[in-house]
Amino acid sequence: MSRRYEKKPIVLTTNLPFSEWTTIFPNAACAIALIDRVIHHASIISIEGDSYRRRMAEESRAERKARKS
Template identity: 85%
Template sequence: MLQNIAYNAVQAGHSVLFTTASQLLLDLGSHDSARALDRRLKHYCTQAGLLVIDEIGYLSYDARNADLLFLVASRRYEKKPIVLTTNLPFSEWTTIFPNAACAIALIDRVIHHASIISIKGDSYRNPPLAKRTRAPRAAHADTAAR
């Protein structure tokens, strides 16, 4: 679904930057000088019309990474759209960010003008055990009949 949103934005003439949270933070964290970091932040904060950050919440963040993610959201706030995906409800973001105040401020900026889509259900990557165990038997029976 996220890729379809990004694709439709491109089709409508907008520039889109798609990244995972870990890629974003590895990139930003690799810059030691304030000047280099500021230049790279501009890449994420002003150049792309739509910034898509996937997989927030799959890893926990140290204070520096939490600050970097906050900087990106803060600089884009009320200027350019941002789409985030997460496997955690906002109430659990304090478990992945070391500073609850940073998590709350980030959530505040992200949801201020947001449309939140919550998807519930089984993962398509992990079908129920019954489906996984039936398929091999059916394949084996088909092979034996030949």
């Protein structure tokens, strides 16, 4: 991130809100530094709703279960 910051575009997708980024990075300071860089020139698009992949996986699982029965 540091090498690309303010040099090239970055597309970042996540299912976690910024408040939960501390759960995946080594410490809060690291997460805060990354969030600061990410949002500096960002256009943040928040998409609400059910996950397409999750829905498809659940349908596929239900079909497999129905075939076994």
